Amino acid sequence: MDSRTGAGDPKITLNELARAPAAVRRIVAHPYLAVRGIARGNLPSPWDIVAFALLFGTLVLISFGTSQFGAPLSALEKTPIDLNPWALPYYALRTTLRMGAAMVLSLIFSIGYAALAAKSKRAERVLIPTLDILQSVPILGFLTFTYTFFLGLFPGRVFGAELASVFVIFTSQAWNMTFSVYQSLRTLPPDLSEACTSLRFSPLQRFRRLELPFAMPGLIWNMMMSMSGGWFFVVASEAITVGDQTITLPGVGSYVATAIAEENLGAIGWAILAMLIVILLYDQLLFRPLIAWGEKFRADNEPGQVQPESWVLRMLQRSRFAALLWKPVDTAVNRILRPRRAAAARAESPLQLPSWTPLALDIAWYGVIVLAAAYGAWIAVRYISHAVGFGEVGHVVLLGLATMARVILLVAVASLIWVPIGVAIGLRPRLAAMAQPVAQFLAAFPANLLFPVAVMLIVSFHLNPDIWLSPLMIFGTQWYILFNVVAGASVFPHDLRDAADNLHLRGWLWWKRAMIPGILPYYVTGAMTAAGGCWNASIVSEWVTWGKTHLQAHGLGAYIQQATTDADYPRLVLGVAVMSLFVVSFNRVLWRPLYRSAERLAGVDE
Amino acid sequence: MNDEYKQAAPVAAPGDPALADAVLEVRGVRRAFKRPHGEPLVVLESVNLNLHKGEIIGLLGRSGSGKSTLLRIVAGLIKASDGEVIYRGEPLHGPAEGISMVFQSFALFPWLTVLQNVEAGLEAQGMAPDEIREQALRAIDVIGLDGFANAYPRELSGGMRQRVGFARALVMNPSILLMDEPFSALDVLTAETLRTDFLDLWTENKLPIQSVLLVTHNIEEAVFMCDRILVFSANPGRVVAEIKVPFKHPRNRLDPRFRQLVDDIYSRMTVRHATGKATVLSIGERLPEVSTNLMAGLIETLASETYKGRADMPALAQALALEVDELFPLAESLQMLGYAELESGDVQLTPLGLQFAQADTQVRKIGFAKQMLTRIPLAAHIKSVLDERPGHRAPAVRFLSELEDYLSDSAAEHTLSAVTQWGRYAELFTYDDAAEAFSLDMPEAEAS
Numbered sequence A: 001m002d003s004r005t006g007a008g009d010p011k012i013t014l015n016e017l018a019r020a021p022a023a024v025r026r027i028v029a030h031p032y033l034a035v036r037g038i039a040r041g042n043l044p045s046p047w048d049i050v051a052f053a054l055l056f057g058t059l060v061l062i063s064f065g066t067s068q069f070g071a072p073l074s075a076l077e078k079t080p081i082d083l084n085p086w087a088l089p090y091y092a093l094r095t096t097l098r099m100g101a102a103m104v105l106s107l108i109f110s111i112g113y114a115a116l117a118a119k120s121k122r123a124e125r126v127l128i129p130t131l132d133i134l135q136s137v138p139i140l141g142f143l144t145f146t147y148t149f150f151l152g153l154f155p156g157r158v159f160g161a162e163l164a165s166v167f168v169i170f171t172s173q174a175w176n177m178t179f180s181v182y183q184s185l186r187t188l189p190p191d192l193s194e195a196c197t198s199l200r201f202s203p204l205q206r207f208r209r210l211e212l213p214f215a216m217p218g219l220i221w222n223m224m225m226s227m228s229g230g231w232f233f234v235v236a237s238e239a240i241t242v243g244d245q246t247i248t249l250p251g252v253g254s255y256v257a258t259a260i261a262e263e264n265l266g267a268i269g270w271a272i273l274a275m276l277i278v279i280l281l282y283d284q285l286l287f288r289p290l291i292a293w294g295e296k297f298r299a300d301n302e303p304g305q306v307q308p309e310s311w312v313l314r315m316l317q318r319s320r321f322a323a324l325l326w327k328p329v330d331t332a333v334n335r336i337l338r339p340r341r342a343a344a345a346r347a348e349s350p351l352q353l354p355s356w357t358p359l360a361l362d363i364a365w366y367g368v369i370v371l372a373a374a375y376g377a378w379i380a381v382r383y384i385s386h387a388v389g390f391g392e393v394g395h396v397v398l399l400g401l402a403t404m405a406r407v408i409l410l411v412a413v414a415s416l417i418w419v420p421i422g423v424a425i426g427l428r429p430r431l432a433a434m435a436q437p438v439a440q441f442l443a444a445f446p447a448n449l450l451f452p453v454a455v456m457l458i459v460s461f462h463l464n465p466d467i468w469l470s471p472l473m474i475f476g477t478q479w480y481i482l483f484n485v486v487a488g489a490s491v492f493p494h495d496l497r498d499a500a501d502n503l504h505l506r507g508w509l510w511w512k513r514a515m516i517p518g519i520l521p522y523y524v525t526g527a528m529t530a531a532g533g534c535w536n537a538s539i540v541s542e543w544v545t546w547g548k549t550h551l552q553a554h555g556l557g558a559y560i561q562q563a564t565t566d567a568d569y570p571r572l573v574l575g576v577a578v579m580s581l582f583v584v585s586f587n588r589v590l591w592r593p594l595y596r597s598a599e600r601l602a603g604v605d606e
Numbered sequence B: 001m002n003d004e005y006k007q008a009a010p011v012a013a014p015g016d017p018a019l020a021d022a023v024l025e026v027r028g029v030r031r032a033f034k035r036p037h038g039e040p041l042v043v044l045e046s047v048n049l050n051l052h053k054g055e056i057i058g059l060l061g062r063s064g065s066g067k068s069t070l071l072r073i074v075a076g077l078i079k080a081s082d083g084e085v086i087y088r089g090e091p092l093h094g095p096a097e098g099i100s101m102v103f104q105s106f107a108l109f110p111w112l113t114v115l116q117n118v119e120a121g122l123e124a125q126g127m128a129p130d131e132i133r134e135q136a137l138r139a140i141d142v143i144g145l146d147g148f149a150n151a152y153p154r155e156l157s158g159g160m161r162q163r164v165g166f167a168r169a170l171v172m173n174p175s176i177l178l179m180d181e182p183f184s185a186l187d188v189l190t191a192e193t194l195r196t197d198f199l200d201l202w203t204e205n206k207l208p209i210q211s212v213l214l215v216t217h218n219i220e221e222a223v224f225m226c227d228r229i230l231v232f233s234a235n236p237g238r239v240v241a242e243i244k245v246p247f248k249h250p251r252n253r254l255d256p257r258f259r260q261l262v263d264d265i266y267s268r269m270t271v272r273h274a275t276g277k278a279t280v281l282s283i284g285e286r287l288p289e290v291s292t293n294l295m296a297g298l299i300e301t302l303a304s305e306t307y308k309g310r311a312d313m314p315a316l317a318q319a320l321a322l323e324v325d326e327l328f329p330l331a332e333s334l335q336m337l338g339y340a341e342l343e344s345g346d347v348q349l350t351p352l353g354l355q356f357a358q359a360d361t362q363v364r365k366i367g368f369a370k371q372m373l374t375r376i377p378l379a380a381h382i383k384s385v386l387d388e389r390p391g392h393r394a395p396a397v398r399f400l401s402e403l404e405d406y407l408s409d410s411a412a413e414h415t416l417s418a419v420t421q422w423g424r425y426a427e428l429f430t431y432d433d434a435a436e437a438f439s440l441d442m443p444e445a446e447a448s
Ligand SMILES: Nc1ncnc2c1ncn2[C@@H]1O[C@H](COP(=O)(O)OP(=O)(O)O)[C@@H](O)[C@H]1O
Pocket: A002, B033, B041, B043, B061, B062, B063, B064, B065, B066, B067, B068, B069, B070, B408, B409, B410, B411
């Protein structure tokens, strides 16, 4: 509180005003946007190139390896999918379990990776740019590699395919959770951190008492976002064709794939209903309680404005039975985590290393990394140039531009539609309370379930697929724009609204001076999520089938899908790499700068 | 706060000379912070102090003079660059057993209840759960928090939260208690209640503590609580005066001798500023971040009938309900700009200051601009750079990195922010927040 100036300073009241939404914004904002100080500018740093080379070098190595495995794929036993609606509960359960397994993996990964990145400067240098690229790699382009890799590890076993599916879902969930934990660990309140040191906490106790609780609200929110994005991928990853081999894991996704192959529209309707119920149950039984529970970890000591409610949590907290179950768990955890003896007073570096050691370690560590990256770049370039030649690169970039044009246009159109609606809803608290879960639900709903309907429409009206397949790309992700804008408008300070009214701000001026600056940070998060989803979805929506009917638009998504179907690994690697580049550049050139200036406009530039 | 809370405090081993009197010794401590470029920033320079048994020592000084840094060194949170801290006869490495800290911001874990917060420190000691519970409850009782054990910090008032902070520190059974402005985040009445409650426990010997090190920027608080006051000067921080407070507890703030001592300390703290008049400021001079509104307000107040151009700082602070930490920078900025002079605890308007008080807004601005250009080298520097540049624009980082050669990062930012505010008021230059650049073009009568 040293920095506070005189009591009559008008700055303080403004800060006061900005504080309530800031707490919400911190949690709701896409953690990638909110992370500060990783890359000060938005220009690529050498570490980006290193990360890129490492990742794609690895990818090439894997694809080398998997093309050697080749044969054992066909040995996989086939489980036929039953289109009877009564089989659906079982399939839904399998899908849900896959989702849960991936979530557990993501949790472990995100905490481990983020802790490593936050605690070691050396690791951070490499891990964070890598994460940045990882989150922009189109997951669906990965599908083939993933399956061949895991089936290669467990030849002829369904377990391999299950693992592959879980891994795909994991890759759709883990990155933003990791960013969120990393962001939290980087912004631990310094006074609490000092209190831990002063009370001589052990690292484990510090993690349990400070780091994990502080990261919790952001983590829970991002788990929810991940889960919501994940349904799309679970559906897309259960049924996959690699070369001549089609794998179907029992689940809602395979059910739909089979229904598409057999042109059974009724079955698709049942699948949609099943998915609706599953998402609702997940929301009510898992996420509402989690969010309401996570409220207690909010670091700001101000009482929350709107306390999230959950009937399940209330029931659990009141029920004797639940308490009876919870008690032993709690004591067990306490017993395990309780320090047995006082942690040794942590003198800073008690063991005296010779002064050259850090430098030598630096040289060794970064040397190995750079060499590995150089090797990765070399094999990737050689792989592509041998197999497809560099003429192909230009072609792929052109296709990328076509897809990019679609993404930009779609995000723009969706924004024009949903921003005014979102603001209108957000400013009416009752309506917002009702609309918010609906929008979240729509965002979670796997839009690929609806693709067959679109195909039928396009075919029967003889529409141009280059144009009319495009809306499918944003169909599932446009809701992110809606609910982020609703969130932003609903925490828009009342005083500012009154002030705007008082100044007779109307029409465009009202938007320009009051509303847009207020909701911009939220909008950017929504739009970035929507755009990222668009790129991913282009792989399944520029190339759709219904029975024997096949529709295709020109674009990078279709290119990747084609390469998948042909099991043409070099083209696949090329397509995936180019798409990642497009997404990374988008994030750097558009979303991050936009978010920074949005924050500055909202007056939270601490 | 009633119950006896005195545990078997660690007693000095007989014949141990280090513990015979001084509980803790700070010897020649220096601390510098690395900077990305330029020389390291020296925050503390050759600081010596002894903590004796039964003593409350106050570290008094302006904000930025390194008090908290010294406290953190004693707490083992950061290392001294030079010199050492001797505790129980040995040099201190890291947080030591028997030294506890109370934080200005309370630093409570919001997700833990009062009881859990108090227990957290004992947990780290690996104590048995029953014993932890027992001691925590006792501390909570002593500190007057009974009934709140299961509340979360956010349910408590500021005063209650700081009581938890005290309970958490005391339950560790410390022999030294460190406090970093523990009352400054509280309102006046609550702060006073907490101070007297603490002093009651202390004087009645109900605490395990042997001595207290209290950081404060509040002169009255220091005289009210401490037995010895060390006055810090800034840049780099060093002890410039040591003042014994001869009064017995409980002290009466209205006692003339009490007032006299407060006045004395005020004058000692303004001594430096009286000589500051003659010295020419450099570009890297730290500027206090005070708003031009406040400056104008103070000038008007001083020019009013009540003060007739001259005021006693303690009295003025009280009349304006300002903390020293708020009044000093304000008065100092007036002095820098030539509107006032500070000497022996008084602030006196210059003729320029009197003119300013009479003038209307436009004239004030013109005068202010002139003062800035002649007396604040940084302002003159920015202006001349902008004048020379073809586009009359320059990025803020340029000046920031220049400042960082002289000041710490945060001080550089505050200084640049201050000069920006003043320059905007004086219409010397404008600042574009989005582009983070200074420029000369004033907004035209915009057609929107
Ligand atoms: N970790 C740090 N890095 C760089 N400078 C610091 C750091 N901590 C404190 N300083 C600087 O040291 C000076 C003294 O700070 P501090 O000890 O907090 O003063 P006080 O408590 O007297 O207000 C300030 O100029 C501050 O900017």
